[in-house]
Amino acid sequence: MMSDKYDLQAVEAKWRAEWERPRVNGARVYAWNPTESRDTSYVIDTPPPTVSGYLHMGHIYSYTQTDLIARFQRMAGKNVCYPIGFDDNGLPTERLVEKVRGIRAADMSRADFIKICHEVVQESEQDFRNLFSAIALSVDWALEYQTISPHSMKTSQSSVLDLFNKGHLTRKPQPSLWDPADRTALAQAEVVEKEMPGFMWDVNFGLEGGGTVTIATTRPELIGACGALLIHPDHPKAGELLGRNAISPLYGVPVPILADEKADPEKGTGIVMCCTFGDTTDIEWWHQHGLPTRVIVDHSGRMTDMPEFGGADWPSVDLEKAREAIAALKGLTVKQAKTKVVELLEAAGVLGVKQEVKRMVPCAERSGAPLEIIVTPQWFVKVLDKKAALIEKGRQINWHPDYMRVRYEIWVENLKWDWCISRQRYFGVPFPFWYSKRPGEEGKILAAHPDDLPVNPLVDLPRGYEAHEVEPDPDVMDTWATSSVSPQINSHGVAEGMMIDPDRHAKLFPSHLRPQAHEIIRTWAFYTIVKAMLHEDKAPWQDIAISGWCLAEDRSKMSKSKGNVVTPHSLLEKYGADCVRYWTATSRLGLDTALSEDVLKIGKRLTTKLWNAARFVGGHIADLGDAPTTPKADAAAGLVTGALDKWILAKLARTLQTATDENAKYEYADALNAVERFFWDAFCDNYLELVKGRAYGDVGGEADKASARYALFHTLETVLRLFAPVLPFMTEEIYQGLFTARHDKAGSIHARGYWPKAEDMVIDEAAEATGDAAVAILAAVRKAKSLAKVSLKTPVARLTVAPGPSAPADVAALLAPVKDDLLFAGGVQEFAVVESLPEGGEALDTDDGAFRILAVLAAPAA
RNA sequence: GGGCGCGUAGCUCAGCGGUAGAGCACUACGUUGACAUCGUAGUGGUCACAGGUUCGAUCCCUGUCGCGCCCA
Structure with a gap:
């Protein structure tokens, strides 16, 4: 039984709880079955x-x-493995924790800080769980x-160890991008x-x-770190300068003047200094010309x-003057040093x-601070030598x-x-390495044994060493170093010799499938491909689905600063999860x-329509139980006899085909559109109106009525399944309410294998043509009434049908099977098929x- | 500066070689036994612009302009 009104909040709360309970063969609806082979999995x-x-x-x-x-694949029969995780380690979390708790990591012990991080992370994760549950993500919470677990x-440590063993991971002091904040x-x-x-100064x-030579620079504070001057070989002064040494001001350091194509003769004076390190070009020159490393900025960005x-x-050449300059600058920030x-x-x-110039300054994404390039020992995964292979893997x-x-x-x-991948931070995965202090092997990298992982080198020891013999690696990994093994975290293995569960x-x-947003293609997608390639020479996924962004209604980016943020909770409360999901499914x-309330309203309209159509159908199929089997079998058994009933089942079969094909291609929006059009146009607007005469017993006999009821049963049940991935709550509520006999057998409409099957469908092309004709003529009758500005209830005294330009061969024979349904639905009293229409009166062509x-309309009732 | 995507009805979008589509909005009519959170019908577009290919271009090619994103 179904109530008149759909109680959105109550229904959603009920099924959210129910889906998490063991139901289908003792398992939860969305549970992955670990005992099956890979062939049936998704x-x-x-x-x-x-x-x-x-x-x-x-x-x-x-996520929707x-x-x-996921829901389509599961319903289509796949053993779907749909995990969920939380990325809670790393610098982003540290910054959050410092902000919400008003503390600084540097002011407390590492262990205390990590403890607080864990607390804050727990609260945040619960918010996500609630949201994901609210929108009915069919993830397997197990x-x-x-x-950070x-x-x-x-x-993550297995991954790093494997890369280390294979020679893809190196640790050495080299110029690194450094965030001084x-x-x-x-x-x-x-x-x-x-x-x-900023400014560019001539110096x-x-x-x-x-003599003198004039260079142009935006970073005069680095003059002390200057190792050479560069000049383009075609520069007019190249001849007189090349091969000579310049003497830096303030410091009196002799530096060579070298030729390089990369020194832009059009920029500034056309002569630049190369320092340790102003930018990436400096590093290239430093490598290329073998220049000395002259560090004048420390890790906190001070001189x-x-x-x-x-x-x-x-x-x-003038040590005394140079020492004065050094003393004057020591301890200043880079910015202060520039002024000085x-x-x-x-x-x-x-x-x-x-000269005033605008320049692009590389800054840290998180802290916003301008970066320095500093020589420090860091862990690097070697990728620059593998570009071609990485592109090939992507393909x-x-x-x-x-x-x-x-x-x-x-x-x-x-x-x-x-x-x-190394970060000088706290809340992250530590590197499983120590440095030996044993005489004779000082500095040797000692790796943890794979069986001992995970290790904390600050506490644990490498096999065979005493605490006083090792120096632990103090760094933690960047958060991407861990999230880049998300497939392996779920699969419980990384590479040969680094397996937790090889079978799994x-x-x-x-x-x-890897679903993700486009702005992190260069990070998450890239890093994951790097790892999978280096570990097992595989691509990490078969497909990658890139989702777009949700913009504000005016198509600008939602941001707190603009104040145009719409929270998920307000929409869920107002429209319900099904409508919000409908909105996401349309793009x-x-x-x-753009977030569009208009689209949400359309979703609302659709769900209301579905509810009401189901109420109508429910009233006519209640006592059928589970007697109906499949459309095909029931048609073959002579239970479905009406031409219109065969017509709606044929349209249903074609809709299923489209929806299945489009969903398989991840074109869920096109699938939804096909189902929506079928449901609204074919089923509600036409079939339900045309079938009422028989359904209520006003047209035909018992067999005709039964045929209608079987068709109503199959069509609604199938439509519910087709809508189920988009509208999980309402489809489940209707399904469990009306198809109880079937539900006893199998459980939820969302259960595995519940997508309708093409082989259960039936297409009768003759009935299809007849039904199309009935629909076209009914539409023309409605149009005649609408043009006459009368009620649709107004009877038609006489309806005459003649062949149009693209008429079928035998109009009378074509229409015969639907004549009674058509006349009842159109309120037609007298009907005739003729070769050509009589003169006079307003003839109408059907759309096709x-x-x-x-x-000829009857006089309106008084 | 390079790359990618997008510019189709007032709005949100589909179509992608053969006389322009949907929903919303708007207008008119209508409470018909699932539905007024409704129904039926209608108005509305030189498919950004300019060239080219073609019998034929919204669709293919070239260029221009505008918007967005990614990277220098």
Whole structure:
């Protein structure tokens, strides 16, 4: 039995709880079955949301799109493995914790800080669980993981150990991107370019043997770190300068003048200085020309006292003056130092023109601080030597939409740095390494034994060593170093010799689908491909589905600062999960979508219509029990005899075909559209009106009525299943309410294998043509009434039908099987099929051009 | 500066070689026994612009302009 009104809140709460209870053969509806083989599985590499973020519409948008795919695959018969995880380690979480608790990691013990991180993370994870449950994600909660859990740490450390053993991981002091605010190294992907106003100064260097040379620089504070001057070989002054030494101002350091094509003769004076390190070009020159390393900025972004200055590698022609400059600058931030150096240069009379320029400054994505390039020992995954192989791996994956692959390839082609995975932070996965202090092997890297993972080198020891013999590696991994093994965290294995459960790994890796957003193609997708390739020379997934962003209604980005953020909770409360899911289902993969209340209202209209149509059908099929089998079998058994009934079943079969094909291609929006059109146009607007005469017993006999009831039964049941991935709550409520006999057998409408089957459907082409004709003529009759501005109830005294331009051969024979239904639905009193319409009266063509009709309306009732 | 995507009815979008589609909005009519959270019908577009290919272009090619994103 169904109530008149759909009680949204109560129904959603009921099924949320029910789906988590063991129901189908003792298992939960969405449970993955670990005993089955890989052949029947469908494995999803779900994005673990970063718990440091706040809940926004984007989460609903992208996670629901994945859920639509998961639900289809499950209903279509796959053993779906749909895990969920939380990315809770790393710098983003540390920053969140410092903010919400008003503390600083640097002010407390490492252990205390980590403890607080765990607390904050718990609260945040519960918010996500509630949201995901509210929108009915069909994830298997038994597969939940955290990237900071011991299991994830073990997987992540196994990964690093495997890369180390295979020679893909190196640790050496080399120039690294450094965030002086958070005091940690960063990877290329965490850099954002910000346009900042600044100045370019001309500065005069002296020349050995007399004279001066003028360079242009935006970073005069680095003059002390200068190792050479560069000039383009075609520069007019190249001839006189090349081969000579310049003398840096303030410090008096002799530096060679070298030729390089990369020194832009159009920029500034056309002569630049190369320092340790102003930018990435400096690093190239430093490598290429074998320049000395001259460090003058420390890890906190302040000027050092340059202890090596004055030595053999760092000579000066005027040590005393240089020491004055060093003393004046020591301890200043880079920014303060810039001002001071300019003053000193001015006082020394070597400062030339100052020009205002806008420049792009590389900054840390998280802290926003301008980056320095500092030489520190860091762990790098070697990727620069593998660009071609990485692009090839990307091409083995099906990208949806395909053009997103280009973004990946462009990123790989433009890589400038190996992947730096070490961070000088606290809340993360530690490296499973120590450095030996044993005499004779000082500095040797000692790796943990795979069986001992996870290890904390600050507490644990490498096999065979005493505490006093080792120095632990103090760093933690970047959060991407762990999230990049999300498929392996779920599959419980990384590589040969690094397996927790080889059987499970073989079943779950590679996964079938990676869903994710496009802005992290260069990070998460890229890093995951790197890991899978280096560990097992595999692509990590078969398909990758890229979702777009959820924009505000005006198509601008939602952001707190703009105040245009719509929270998921307000929408869920107002419209319910089914309507919100409907909104996400209407836009395809890859496209950004504006949040639209209009679309939500359409969803509302659809669910209301579905509820009411089901109430109507329910009234006519209640006593059928589970006597109906399948449309095909019931038709073959002579239970479905009406032409219109065969017509709606044929349209249903075609709709199923489209919906199945589109869903299999991840085109859930096209699938939904096909089902919606069938439900609204064919079923509600036409079939239900045409079938009422027989359903209520006003037309035909018992067999005709039974035929109608069987067709109503099958059509509604199938439509519910087709809508089930998009509207899980309402379809379950109706299904459990009306199809109780079937529900006893199998459980939830969302159960595995519940997608309708093409082989159970039946298409009768003759009946289809007859039904199409009935629908076209009914529409023309309605149009005649609408044009006459009368009620649709107004009877038609006489309806005459003649062949139109594209008429079928025998109109009378075609219409015969539906004549009674048609006349009843149209309120027609007298009916005739003729060769051509009589003169006079307003004839109408049907939309398909098959017929011309003349409807003479009865006088309206008084 | 490079790459990618997008510009179709007032709005949100589909179509992608053969006389322009849907929903919303708007207008008119209508409470018909599932539904007024409704029904039926209608109005509405030189498919951003300019060239080219073709018998024929919204659809393919080239260029221009505008918007968005990614990367320098």
